[in-house]
Amino acid sequence: MMLLPAVVLLLTIVILPFALSIYFSFTDQRLTPRPIPTRIVGLTNFARMFADPLFWKALANTFVFAILVTPFQLALSLAVAMILNAAIPFRAFFRTVAIIPLLLPMTVVAAIWAVMYRIPNGPLNSVVQMFAGSSVYVDWLGSSSTALLSIVLLSAWATFPYQMLIYLAGLQEIPQDLYEAATLDGAKRWQRFRYVTWPGLRNVNIFQLIITTIGALKLFTQVDMLTKGGPNGATTTVIHYMYQQGFLSQKVGYASAVAVFFFLVVCTIALIQRVVLRNEEGA
Secondary structure, eight states: OOSHHHHHHHIIIIIHHHHHHHHHTTBOOOSSOOSSOOOBOTTHHHHHHHHOHHHHHHHHHHHHHHHHHHHHHHHHHHHHHHHHHSOOTTHHHHHHHHTHHHHSOHHHHHHHHHHHTOTTTSHHHHHHHHHHOTTOOOOTTTSTTTHHHHHHHHHHHHHHHHHHHHHHHHHHHSOHHHHHHHHHTTOOHHHHIIIIIHHHTHHHHHHHHHHHHHHHHTOOHHHHHHTTTOSTTTTOOHHHHHHIIIIISOOHHHHHHHHHHHHHHHHHHHHHHHHHTOOTTOO
C-alpha cells in the first residue's frame, strides 16, 4: 500500500505514455484532430526515419556531444570536488558558490550564456579581442565549427555541480589512513591520486559515467533556446529532431517512431556500460 502511489505515478507518467508511443509509432497519428481517422501504417515511419539524412545527422550530433561533454564534465567535477574536499580557507563558502549553477533552471543558464556568446562584443569576444584585435570576433553559435562546442561548454558548466557533489561524497568515503600510509611511503601527490583516490572512486566513476552519458543524450533545452538546431543542422539532436517532427510538424506517429528507436539505443548503451564497467561487487 505504501508503494501504490509511486507505482500509480510511474504508470501514469512513464509507462503508459511510452506504451502509447509504441502504438503511435505504427500509425499516422497527428497532433491535432483531423477528419481522416488514424491509420495503421506498419513500419513506414521507421523506414522514413532511416531514410532521412537529417535524422542521421541529429543522431551523430547527439553522440558527438555525449563523447565531448561526458569526460570534460566528469573531469571538471572531480577537480572541483578534490579542491573543495581539501582543507582550504572558506571551504564552506566555496562549496556554496560551486552549486549555484545547479540551482538555476536551464532556460536561465541558456539566457546567461547567450549574452556571453553575443557578437561582436560579448564577454567572450571581448577576451578574444584583447589578444587578436578589436575587429576580430568569433561567431560562437552561428558557425558550424564552433556551435556544438559552445553548447558543450555551456552544458558542462550548468550541470557539473551534480556530479561534483557525488564525487565529494565519494572522496569523503575514502579512509584517510590510506593517504597517510601512502605519504609515509613517500608517495607524491600524483601517486596518491593514482593509487589511492582513483581506485577508491571506482564505483562512483561507473555510476557517474552512466548517468552523465544518459543525461548528455537527452540534450534539448540549450539547443532549442540558442541555435534551433542550426547552423545547417550542426547542433540538431535526436530529441530536438523529435520535437520538431512531433510538435512543429504535428507528425506524432513519426515522432513516436523516433522516440522508440532512440529509447532502444539509449538502453543498449546503458547496458553495455553496465556490463563492461562492473562494480567491485560484480552487480
